[in-house]
Amino acid sequence: MKIYPESADSQLEFDKVKALLHEHARTEYGKHKAGLLRIHTKKEYIDDALRQSHEYKLLLEQSMYFPNDFTLNIQREIKLIGIPGGMLTGEQFIFIRKLAENTEKIFRWFVNERRTAYPALTKIIEHSYYEKQVAEAIDTVLDETGEVKDAASPDLQKIRLSLFKKRNELRRAFEKVVARLNKSGYATDIEESFSNGRRVVAVFSEFKRQVKGIMHGESDSRRTSYIEPEETIELNNDVYNLENDERKELIRILRNLTAQLSQYSGLLSEWFNIAGEFDFASAKGMLAIDMHAHFPNVHDKALVDLKEAYHPLLYLYNKKAGKPTIPVSITLDEKSRILVISGPNAGGKTVTMKTIGLNQMMMQSGLLVPMHPSSQMGIFKQLFIHIGDTQSIEFELSTYSSHLLHMKFFIENANGKTLFFVDELGSGSDPNLGGSFAEVIMEELAHRKSFGIVTTHYLNLKVMANHTPGIINGAMAFDEKTLQPLYKLAIGKPGSSYTFAIAERIGLPQHLINRARKLVDEDHFRLDKLLNRTEQDLQKLNKDKQELDKLLKENEQLNRQIETTLNKERHRQQVEVLKQQNQVTEDRIAYLKDMERKLKQIVLEWRKTENKEDVMRQLQNLLFRKKEQAVTNKMAKKLESRYNEVAEEISIGAKVKMKKNHQVGEVKEIRGKRAIVQIGMLPMNVDISELVVVKEK
Helix, strand or coil: CEEECCCHHHHCCHHHHHHHHHHHCCCHHHHHHHHCCCCCCCHHHHHHHHHHHHHHHHHHHCCCCCCCCCCCCCHHHHHHHCCCCCCCCHHHHHHHHHHHHHHHHHHHHCCHHHHHHCHHHHCCCCCCCCCCHHHHHHHHHECCCCCECHHHCHHHHHHHHHHHHHHHHHHHHHHHHHHHHHHHCCEEEEEEEEECCEEEEEEEHHHHHHCCEEEEEECCCCCEEEEEEHHHHHHHHHHHHHHHHHHHHHHHHHHHHHHHHHHHHHHHHHHHHHHHHHHHHHHHHHHHHHHCCECCEEECCCCEEEEEECCHHHHHHHHHHCCCCCCEEEEECCCEEEEEEECCCCCCHHHHHHHHHHHHHHHHCCCCECCCCCCEEECCCEEEEECCCCCECCCCECHHHHHHHHHHHHHHHCCCCEEEEECCCCCCCCHHHHHHHHHHHHHHHHHCCCEEEEECCCHHHHHHHHHCCEEEEEEEEEECCCCEEEEEEEECCCCCCCHHHHHHHCCCCHHHHHHHHHHCCHHHHHHHHHHHHHHHHHHHHHHHHHHHHHHHHHHHHHHHHHHHHHHHHHHHHHHHHHHHHHHHHHHHHHHHHHHHHHHHHHHHHHHHCCCHHHHHHHHHHHHHHHHHHHHHHHHHHHHHHHEEECCCCCCCCCEEEECCCCCEEEEEEEECCEEEEEECCEEEEEEHHHEEEEEEC
């Protein structure tokens, strides 16, 4: 990406983001990549980098262990392996062994399902492979501490065995000499020491001539002399020669191992880079979690559609201080390419502009951005900014001259893939003249199809934005009552600078404010006042809208609860109906089975008995009693439709119903526990317990 000026990354504080990323990296490779973080314009690279950051962020959020624990910088060792005749020490080979072990764990971690689940991270290792011969070759020669094993070669094994024997022989001989000298009183408290790798005895200087051997030196006080006894000279020579042979053999073995692994120098370099790439992805994932950053939708065209976007550094600062951060939502597309933001000073105009620019730089460098994941972000090939006072003493440029020089570069180089930011366009000169130049500059940038954000206090630019295609107004909300900025961006209308309101609130003398108002052009003052009132009305309207939205959501929630309750009740009723139907069906089946069993019994009795009449009576009772019961039920239903039962005592003249045959009559006479009931033309003597009083409906 082409950036203007060169200090744009520091003005937008992109260098601070890189510093935070650098802190999260553990390897020199990762720290180096963080320090040289580049802003790219190829969608394929940006997509891969963003997906790697996103996938590692998911691993961290799910507390999944990823086996990348190698943090050593062994570039020198890897380079030395590839040089003919080079040799690594045992300790350096252990570093190589740890790299191989780390790489093996990484390849084992990426089993089939994980390769599918994390395709972007898989790309880091897709062109490499794990070679077990590297670790096996090192394990054959070295132990876990980096010492060469005795079995590394037959000659080394033979030398070390001889060396072991000679050292034991030397130890025994030396102990005898020390014991003799101690007995004679010649040896000091130190008794034994080493000089140039040879074993010597410490004796008092006055007795040095009584001890036969080679003198190797004296102490600083000249009170102690160090003498190699005559009895151990030959043994010391043998040990020295064997140690020299061992050293030569170790060098030969390590040089051979280095030559053996030299064919894998390129592969080892790949493994080192893989460990660094995963560390870099880890750093990006940790930074994303700190910033509450997400993976937006990226398009290979000029587009800005940010939802609930935060300034990353402001979010971290407020998070540490326990303060809320107000997000910004903004859309720039083919129809609305340039946004003119107005409003009072310290209202958040510059912060809003930096939020858009810094997030754009982060996204195109492969970093996740602190905004809603449904945001749409395009790819720009140029990013121009002009923020703050750029007065130059060196080139004898005034603030306005420098401002025009920057605008000249913008106009000459801007195109449809340019994203620009200008703070206080036209400032530094006469408001009328500066405002006129600002209009011309903004028209030219709009003509070149560039995308950008401009902040201003000029009324003519606010008016221009309302009638110029491709340019729209925006205002930073301000609470006139409390005189506090709300840090909220409202798109579609210009904002007031609240000049007189701020003056009144801070207690400036009223007569000075009134004089200032008279000096202002009436139309100018009336327009600013109208913007002021419009903004306050819009804030009230937004507040009412939020309250209405809240009530609508509550209403929708209640409707859902009612619907859920009704569905449960309908379901319960349906279940109850099915239960009743199933019960009727079960009773019917039981009755039919019982009838079948009884009919089979009658058939058997018909065949066995000679008295057929008894069998016929049984059959008749079985078949026709059911019919009588059906008739009785029918009569009962008919009476229930005409009469209601009442809880009254039976008396003469009362209408009663017979419980057994469901017939209704009138009580004519009561005889103790029985009653004479007139049913039609026929009087009947019935037990009172079989009667119930009824009344016609």
